[in-house]
Amino acid sequence: MKRKVLSVLLCAAMTLGVVAGCGSSSDTGSTDSASKTETKGEKTDSSSDKVTIRMSYWNSEDTVQAMLDYLAEAVPEVEIEYQFIDNSNYDTIIDTQLSAGEGPDIICESPGSALKHAKLGYLEALDDLAADYSTAGTSVYGYNGSTYALPGISWFEGIYYNKEIFEENNVELPKTFDEFLDVCTTFQNAGVTPLAAGLKSWEPLLKSSMAFVTAEYLSTDEGKGFGEKYRNGEVTMDGTWNPYIETWSQLIDNGVYTADMTGIDHDQALEQFATGGSAMFCSGPWDYDAIMEKNPELQLDMMPFYGTKESAGWLIGGPGCGFAANASSKNLDAVKKVLAAISTTDGQNALWQNNQGGSSYLNGVEFDLPEAYTSVAGALAAGNVYCPWNEWGSAAGAHETYGTEMQSYLLGAQDLSTTLQTVDEVVSELLSK
Incomplete structure (x- = not known):
């Protein structure tokens, strides 16, 4: 699902099983790796003293490669193990792992899944970081007065x-x-x-x-x-x-x-x-x-x-995914460092590199859109992208x-x-x- 300017863009099939977000049949990652339930925090690179955390997503690694490269430089003390899980199995696998007190440290969530997991106490509240995002992006990840995932680049x-x-x-x-x-x-x-x-x-x-x-x-x-x-x-x-x-x-x-x-x-x-x-x-x-x-x-x-x-x-649309923190993670400090790095202009630009065509919900961040989207620039800049x-x-x-x-x-x-x-x-x- 490689994204380039004016080519296949975020959530092509958002036909709108929309709630689940984008699926991918890429071979990047595997369902075998998805079924692993290794305990978080146990894998550490002893030679560099890096903390290893796991990030799961239903999109293949190439859709976030620029972001992963950026995070490797921005948070060098954290090693991110990327885990692709096919969309057809994603919710089942994540639900099973979280219910066992395990699962990825950073979970890419659809709004419906984030709400379910927040209600069950599986997710860490991210209110401090969420304050830097527009409410159009964070409202769909809110529960009981707190925000439980940070909105990614939008589809619209x-x-x-x-x-x-x-x-x-x-x-x-x-x-x-x-x-x-x-x-x-x-x-x-x-x-x-x-x-x-x-x-x-x-x-x-x-x-x-x-x-x-x-x-x-x-x-x-x-x-x-x-x-x-x-x-x-x-x-x-x-x-x-x-x-x-x-x-x-x-x-x-x-x-x-x-x-x-x-x-x-x-x-x-x-x-x-x-x-x-x-x-x-x-x-x-x-x-x-x-x-x-x-x-x-x-x-x-x-x-x-x-x-x-x-x-x-207004544009009809919403976050392509939300970045949530597993409340059971043994490395929440490292998780929050990574999420803080994503919540910067550089982090959003890196995420956008493989998802061109969408907009950022982080306040003050704008992208140079292709000419074909000139007349929606104002709506995108205002964060007016919403999916009821x-x-x-x-x-x-x-x-x-x-x-x-x-x-x-x-x-x-x-x-x-x-x-x-x-x-x-x-x-x-x-x-x-």
Whole structure:
């Protein structure tokens, strides 16, 4: 999963089993090594007096190689043993090791897993280090007032747009949701399809609507606590999200999203956009290569999603992983030195080297993004990258239910209240297990 500028980027398959993050079938590391349960702290290089700690991740070593090289220089007294565990076995192996009081010293965690492990007392609170990160990144790793993992480089999705089509039709980039609706109407009146969408999949409606709810509600003082309250059974989606989804539904009422699109898959929508058949297409950096291969001359950029008030905009996305500390580690001091080194500008830059296309949640850290992401630079700089279902804990998998229910809503098979009630019921059932 080697990352290069404008090539395969973080969480290509984030199709969004998203909660689990990126998987890898690389041979780097092995499942055999993953099944080892050596006691932490016993391996020490006697010749150099280095402390050896173990770091586990579902991504192969090449996706963090620059970071490991940096850590070897920044924290020379610590030797990091990198352990790749295939994504299909990752949670099972980590759960088994932690329940036995063992496991890696540093664990790369998805938000749902971090919450589960924090509740069980397996993770060390990292509040001091987490204070240097934006709440958009740390909130998904919070439990009972503390933060239990440090967010890694983000994955994100916005709205790709064809700059040439915009220029030919004298269309300015929108800065609010209402302006976005006006842009779509302008294209429709000019005989141009505003947005290509493969609604055969549940993902586009999920992301588009949730991005709007994020910009309009979840990012506000009133809405910031919704995710935690939702997973604690203190609020429901039905009765809270309704007015925001009703506003977003103007995209359906105005024919931007149509029932016919449920017969189109992702690849067909991508080709429609890449070949000039639409002005816009919602996706992330993982689709960049496929788009440009179909049309190398395409003038491509990406804009964020907006709410009704003017802002830097929001991208749907989240941390590719969170770096957590095993509370049972015999070398917590060394672990915290490593995590502190990652939590620096140099550490974030090193992590980004193999994950270009994402953004950092560490305050004050910005990356030089490829030209195709010029128009989302403001949102990325503001840390406005958020994935609502990451805060649902063990019910995070219900995001697929939300997406499929939104398909039914689009088709007129049910009203909005029924749509949201169904999601609430599935979330409640998952949280009760």
